[in-house]
Amino acid sequence: MTRAKIAGWAFLALFVLVGLGVVYRLVGQHVRRAAVTSPSTAWGSPAVAPTASATSSTAAAATVVDQGFLYGRITTVDGATFEGRLRFGRDEEAFWGDYFNGRKGKNPWAAYVAPERLPKTRGSFEIFGIEIPRRQRPVDLARVFMARFGDIARIEARGRNVQVTLKSGTAFDLDRLEASDFDDPVSVWDRSRGAVELDSLRIRTIELLPTVGLGSVPSRLHGTVHTQHGDFTGFIQWDREKCVGTDELEGRTANGALDLRFDTIRSIARRSPGGAVPPRLLGGNQAATVTLLDGREVVLSKTQSGDGNHGMYVDDRRYGRVLVSWDAFERLDFTPAGSGPAYGDFPLGRPLAGTVTTRDGRRLTGRLVYDLDESETTETLDASSQGVDYTIPFGLIASIALPGRDEGDTSRATVTLHDGEQLQLERTGDLGEGNAGLLIFADGRQRPEYLPWTEIEQVDFDRPAAMYPPLAELKPVGEKN
Secondary structure, X not given: OOHHHHHHHHHHHHHHHHHHHHHHHHHHOXXXXXXXXXXXXXOOEEOOOOOOOOOOOOOOEOOOOOOOEOEEEEEEXXXXXXXXXXXXXXXXXXXXXXXXXXXXXXXXXXXXXXXXXXOEEOOEEEEOOEEEEOOOEEOOOOOEEXXXXXXXXXXXXXXXXXXXXXXXXXXXXXXXXXXXHHHOOEEEEEOOOEEEEEOHHHEEEEEEOOOEOOOOOOOEOEEEEEEOOEEEEEEEEEOOOEOEOOOEXXXXXOOEEEEEEHHHEEEEEEEEEOOOOOOOOOOOOEEEEEEEOOOOXXXXXXXXXXXOOOOEEEEEOOOOXXXXXXXXXXXXXXXXXXXXXXXXXXXXXXXXXEEEEXXXXXXXXXXXXXXXXXXXXXXXXXXXXXXXXXXXXXXXXXXXXXXXXXXXXXXXXXXXXXXXXXXXXXXXXXXXXOOOOEEEEEOOOOOOEEEOHHHEXXXXXXXXXXXOOOHHHOOOOOXXX
């Protein structure tokens, strides 16, 4: 038999095995395909606001201990319902302040901009050491979707899409293949069935509801992360996942593998170079000293698996959420703080509004769409500074000022919060060259004016009536970055 025939038969066998695996998964999970529905709503288009679902009248009210845990009702494709505490991805998102992530489909805001005015990008490729420029092409206007679970009313599978409806009634259609937090299993602690793990292919809808009394629940991780450029205090997701006391920190000591529950740990600190570190949870080529509640110290070293620490989220009330990279991290001190905000603490998002000042001195006031993407107060500005990625709800932001070319350092923008604090953030993410510009529905007009990012000098945002965290409770805490 020729090599070509052998390769062909091998490919055919692999194809059959993959197909059988898919069929096995579907049959094993007793999954039925949902009926085809009408076309989903446009990305970010307004939808009918969902009716507030009442919890059972016999359910006990949530306490401070458990009010921050995710809670909802799941309906499967075969009509079964499960209600209780939720956790996504087995050991990931568990609280109202955690984010649901995905990727938006088509961008409806682009229809307001003439194609020739959309920003362009020009890449290049290299052949035999010679850089060959590509021709200009429009920037990719597809955007990542991020929303706190506390801002969401409903998540629904619709064939190849996942529709997420916010409390405000605005609906977003996400590509199901890239709606990462929906692709993983969802665990639900049902009152009558106990703990159940549901494959995403089995789920039709998830209705998020105010948390009711849950009884015994694990503690939530909270503490202060110290960096060279400042401290951040709030609820913690270590390695972007670990967030409750029963989760484990995995590592190795001189005596072998060691897994430590987070509720036995007082602090985690970087050590100077000289030891290896668990790539999955600690990252880099640094050792880490873990101090336990009983005072013992353990030095963790490299494990056999993992691809490095992905940083730690801190729900710092001043900024919404920050992601501290391993390079910026110095020490984490854990402190108790309950389970966090309740579902009702997250008010409805409102349309962004404010005034845009252009570099030629014009001022336009009205409803805003930032980066041809963010249009509500609960959506976020994403930018970095010195190893820390900020995810700031627009409702917390008073203004964004961009330096001109003759103003010295043009690598940073000044972001002023409603509490008066100023952040000097790098021109990356939503502040970088990839920003697609702004739409301004000036004076309530139906058709907006489009301003490219390069023409904008400053954006001043109206202060919303309500936000989480409540604006009145925020106080400036020292200088940051």
